[in-house]
Amino acid sequence: MKRLALFAVILAGVLFAATASEFPRLGAVDSAPSRHVSPAYIQGSQPQTHTPNFVTSVLADYRGFDTMFETTVVFLAGMSCFFILRALRRRGITEVYYYRHKPTGVVLAMLAPRRVSPHSSCFERIDADWTPQDMVVETMCLFMVPFIQVFALYVIAHGHYSPGGGFQGGVLLAASFILVGLSRDLRTVESLLTEKTAILAAAAGVCIYAGTGLLALCFGGNFLDYGAYASFFGVAVPAARSMGILIVEIGVALTVMATLVTIYKLVSSRGTVEEGL
Amino acid sequence: MPELFAEFGNKFHYYSYFAIMMIGLYAMIAKTNLLKKCIGLGIFQTAIMLFYVSIGAKTGAGIPIIDPAVGTADPAAYANPLPQVLMLTAIVVSVATLGVALALIQNIHRDHGTIEEDEILQRLRGK
Amino acid sequence: MTAQLPILAIAPLLFGAFAVTAGRFLFRRANYAVASLALAASFTASVLLAIQILTQGTAIYFVGGWPPPIGISYVADPLSALMLAFVSGAALCTFLASKAEIETSYPLKNSAFYALFLLAVAGHMGIVITGDAFNLYVLIEVAALSGYAILAQGRERAMLSSLNYLFVGSLGASLYLLGMGYLYIMTGSLNMADLSGIIAQLAPGGLSGSTALAAAWGVILAGLFVKMGLFPFHSWLPGPISFSAAPAAALVAPLTTKVMAYVLVRMIISVFTPDAAWSLPAINTLVLLLATAAILYGSFCALAQRSLRKMLCFILLSEVGYMVGGAFLGNRAGLTGTIYHIFADLLMTLCLFLAASNVERGTGGRFSDMGGLFRRMPVTAAAMVMGGLSMIGVPPFCGFFSKWYLLSGAITAGSYAFAGALVLSSLVNAVLFFRIFEIGFFGTPADRASPSATSGEAAHRHPEPLPFFCDEMPAARLAPLCVVAASLVAMGLLTGEVVRLVVSAVLPPGLG
Numbered sequence: 001m002k003r004l005a006l007f008a009v010i011l012a013g014v015l016f017a018a019t020a021s022e023f024p025r026l027g028a029v030d031s032a033p034s035r036h037v038s039p040a041y042i043q044g045s046q047p048q049t050h051t052p053n054f055v056t057s058v059l060a061d062y063r064g065f066d067t068m069f070e071t072t073v074v075f076l077a078g079m080s081c082f083f084i085l086r087a088l089r090r091r092g093i094t095e096v097y098y099y100r101h102k103p104t105g106v107v108l109a110m111l112a113p114r115r116v117s118p119h120s121s122c123f124e125r126i127d128a129d130w131t132p133q134d135m136v137v138e139t140m141c142l143f144m145v146p147f148i149q150v151f152a153l154y155v156i157a158h159g160h161y162s163p164g165g166g167f168q169g170g171v172l173l174a175a176s177f178i179l180v181g182l183s184r185d186l187r188t189v190e191s192l193l194t195e196k197t198a199i200l201a202a203a204a205g206v207c208i209y210a211g212t213g214l215l216a217l218c219f220g221g222n223f224l225d226y227g228a229y230a231s232f233f234g235v236a237v238p239a240a241r242s243m244g245i246l247i248v249e250i251g252v253a254l255t256v257m258a259t260l261v262t263i264y265k266l267v268s269s270r271g272t273v274e275e276g277l
Numbered sequence: 278m279p280e281l282f283a284e285f286g287n288k289f290h291y292y293s294y295f296a297i298m299m300i301g302l303y304a305m306i307a308k309t310n311l312l313k314k315c316i317g318l319g320i321f322q323t324a325i326m327l328f329y330v331s332i333g334a335k336t337g338a339g340i341p342i343i344d345p346a347v348g349t350a351d352p353a354a355y356a357n358p359l360p361q362v363l364m365l366t367a368i369v370v371s372v373a374t375l376g377v378a379l380a381l382i383q384n385i386h387r388d389h390g391t392i393e394e395d396e397i398l399q400r401l402r403g404k
Numbered sequence: 405m406t407a408q409l410p411i412l413a414i415a416p417l418l419f420g421a422f423a424v425t426a427g428r429f430l431f432r433r434a435n436y437a438v439a440s441l442a443l444a445a446s447f448t449a450s451v452l453l454a455i456q457i458l459t460q461g462t463a464i465y466f467v468g469g470w471p472p473p474i475g476i477s478y479v480a481d482p483l484s485a486l487m488l489a490f491v492s493g494a495a496l497c498t499f500l501a502s503k504a505e506i507e508t509s510y511p512l513k514n515s516a517f518y519a520l521f522l523l524a525v526a527g528h529m530g531i532v533i534t535g536d537a538f539n540l541y542v543l544i545e546v547a548a549l550s551g552y553a554i555l556a557q558g559r560e561r562a563m564l565s566s567l568n569y570l571f572v573g574s575l576g577a578s579l580y581l582l583g584m585g586y587l588y589i590m591t592g593s594l595n596m597a598d599l600s601g602i603i604a605q606l607a608p609g610g611l612s613g614s615t616a617l618a619a620a621w622g623v624i625l626a627g628l629f630v631k632m633g634l635f636p637f638h639s640w641l642p643g644p645i646s647f648s649a650a651p652a653a654a655l656v657a658p659l660t661t662k663v664m665a666y667v668l669v670r671m672i673i674s675v676f677t678p679d680a681a682w683s684l685p686a687i688n689t690l691v692l693l694l695a696t697a698a699i700l701y702g703s704f705c706a707l708a709q710r711s712l713r714k715m716l717c718f719i720l721l722s723e724v725g726y727m728v729g730g731a732f733l734g735n736r737a738g739l740t741g742t743i744y745h746i747f748a749d750l751l752m753t754l755c756l757f758l759a760a761s762n763v764e765r766g767t768g769g770r771f772s773d774m775g776g777l778f779r780r781m782p783v784t785a786a787a788m789v790m791g792g793l794s795m796i797g798v799p800p801f802c803g804f805f806s807k808w809y810l811l812s813g814a815i816t817a818g819s820y821a822f823a824g825a826l827v828l829s830s831l832v833n834a835v836l837f838f839r840i841f842e843i844g845f846f847g848t849p850a851d852r853a854s855p856s857a858t859s860g861e862a863a864h865r866h867p868e869p870l871p872f873f874c875d876e877m878p879a880a881r882l883a884p885l886c887v888v889a890a891s892l893v894a895m896g897l898l899t900g901e902v903v904r905l906v907v908s909a910v911l912p913p914g915l916g
Contacts, residue, residue, distance in 0.1 A: 005307040012299060033359070034335060063362060080377045223467055401561060
């Protein structure tokens with residue numbers, strides 16, 4: 001079976017390589033893609049949208065409809081993981097909660113539904129595979145989190161002028177939450193960004209994007225035509241487009257952050273969101 | 278012969294992308310471990326993304342952000358932004374697919390205790 | 405307002421998905437109503453759009469206000485407008501007929517299912533109406549991802565078959581992306597109308613003049629065949645559809661294969677003109693061979709099945725063979741047959757899957773459990789009879805007319821193998837469905853108690869006198885099924901209008 005697969009794959013590779021005879025060479029300046037639509041993007045981006053970064057203007061304005069569905073795909077991934085993985089009803093598994101008595105180091109295992117109050121001062125809840133927390137690692141990681149988040153917000157806001165934008169900034173924001181989850185534990189992340197808030201934020205992000213597009217219909221333009229806002233807000237059309245790009249990037253970042261944190265919580269805890277990595 | 282070498286020199290990157298693509302395809306077809314199939318899918322999609330992004334390269338061009346010293350009069354001074362935008366979308370789609378695949382694999386492991394496809398099929402046939 | 409109809413057909417689904425997501429925490433009881441309202445609004449907008457396009461002609465909608473090829477365009481021509489109405493109508497019927505099934509199959513996760521359902525429908529509708537090749541890829545992935553998730557819940561093997569579907573589906577979509585990359589590197593454009601103009605310039609004598617364009621066509625075809633389940637890329641199809649819960653199967657089975665066949669037709673008509681698409685005889689003969697094999701394989705495997713849903717899956721495989729073969733016959737009648745069959749088969753498959761989910765609710769779907777069922781569920785029985793007769797190809801049902809066009813196209817093109825396969829599969833369908841009718845009408849309920857009795861012997865025992873309607877589903881659940889069954893007849897009677905207004909309007913006039 002493996003030999004057959006290897007033979008088939010090599011044959012397919014040779015066939016593919018044979019089709020490359022007409023392709024332009026690497027770096028050709030006069031190839032069809034370089035001559036056809038992209039000069040319009042390069043030359044029109046600054047005058048039409050006040051965005052020096054061509055990639056952002058193409059992503060969020062000229063081909064903004066693709067990006068809206070891309071954001072929908074991200075939301076869909078979060079909802080799919082929730083739908084597939086979330087274990088809302090325990091399937092007859094006995095739940096055991098582990099509590100560690102901080103002064104003495106004694107660990108208690110309690111069967112559900114008996115629990116210790118979370119506000120208890122001398123007992124802390126630990127995972128089944130708990131190891132002593134390293135104070136250096138935990139403190140340094142938590143110290144870095146605000147800086148990561150500020151940088152993420154900068155990446156989102158500065159996407160017009162430097163490489164960046166909603167997707168990149170959203171991933172950095174999610175990374176800051178995941179860092180908290182790795183250095184502390186999953187329950188801290190759940191208390192910082194609850195499941196309900198994350199799902200609502202993901203839906204809200206795509207709603208911001210689609211809502212911006214739909215609102216443009218009310219002002220006389222087509223869907224996702226940010227220029228229609230110009231007359232209502234009293235600004236020039238390129239400035240309105242630039243502002244529209246910023247608003248949809250914020251929506252994208254919100255969705256990406258919420259979805260990635262949700263997927264991390266679900267996958268690392270096998271759907272229970274109780275004990276994680 | 279020299280033309281063949283010149284041709285290879287001009288097109289070697291396409292051949293390398295197809296080689297990477299075939300490595301990913303082999304992993305998807307021949308491996309029985311479900312996670313290795315996921316990795317193979319990722320490699321396959323990465324090769325296609327490399328193909329698209331290399332379309333946008335131009336000799337002597339800079340990144341697609343306006344350089345005030347150069348201006349926008351000559352489009353050949355900037356790399357083509359369109360393939361990069363398309364591949365941003367494709368990367369996000371591939372990550373979303375990977376997330377859903379991992380969720381499914383976790384559930385399969387919970388139900389069957391293994392993620393080797395032949396063992397799972399044996400178990401199901403045995404029932 | 406009427407100019408914005410193309411986007412208003414899809415926007416309610418997106419906002420509905422977000423509303424039911426928020427509604428999980430805020431107004432849980434009203435979620436079903438909100439989702440139904442979103443589907444109904446989308447259906448209304450699609451019907452209005454179809455009426456507008458059929459009376460006034462093709463409309464092109466510039467998303468974002470940018471003209472193509474700089475921006476993305478939505479092209480509403482008669483074919484896409486009618487397909488849009490059919491897809492949203494099919495989704496609405498499935499949703500309305502499956503309320504009780506959804507609540508039992510997906511406990512505690514109803515709102516997530518509604519959101520995934522709405523986004524799947526939005527993805528399929530977007531595929532139908534888009535005019536941009538890369539937007540098509542993104543929407544294929546939207547539709548597919550939601551499909552992978554909702555097909556994963558059901559019987560025991562549902563997760564593994566859904567994962568297999570994920571791998572194969574992603575492979576197919578990536579192959580389509582690669583093929584489109586070939587087109588982009590040669591032409592520099594992503595817009596479908598623009599692409600057809602540039603391809604005609606680059607390869608005026610047909611695709612055999614340009615290796616890269618011919619390879620693009622081959623790779624795109626490979627991706628589409630993988631995604632629609634044409635033999636030999638069909639192995640992913642029976643698993644998810646037969647093991648998943650009924651509402652998911654009733655959504656995915658009619659829509660996915662037909663929408664991908666629509667994309668194939670769109671590639672032939674709008675991106676590569678029919679002359680260019682049919683200019684490689686090697687590919688034409690190979691595809692016809694695969695289509696014939698698909699029809700025969702699907703028909704004969706369906707004969708061997710013992711449960712209703714699995715049988716319907718294999719019938720679905722042979723229907724894919726009909727559509728692909730008709731598209732590659734190389735003449736007008738064949739392509740007309742394919743386009744008409746996309747609509748007809750959507751209705752037939754929907755009718756049969758809804759009726760099958762009713763039957764499964766009562767029994768469990770295996771033939772040995774279905775004895776005498778039709779006397780106890782007469783409305784479902786009537787719908788299944790109508791669907792079966794349409795599949796066999798009996799006039800005035802729509803299945804007859806699509807087979808008529810396909811057969812005449814096959815005979816004109818001289819592909820007698822394909823014509824023979826069509827006739828053979830009609831006969832096999834007749835055997836399959838009359839077997840079901842025999843068990844349903846003349847079997848006895850005692851067959852359920854004694855699994856060792858074969859259907860043949862027990863069928864001739866004296867039937868027990870049971871009252872009518874005793875096992876039938878509530879009226880609210882039967883109403884969509886009746887509408888779909890009635891539309892089978894209506895579609896058949898309106899064949900002339902459909903072909904004249906829709907099909908002939910989009911085919912190029914010089915097509916032989």
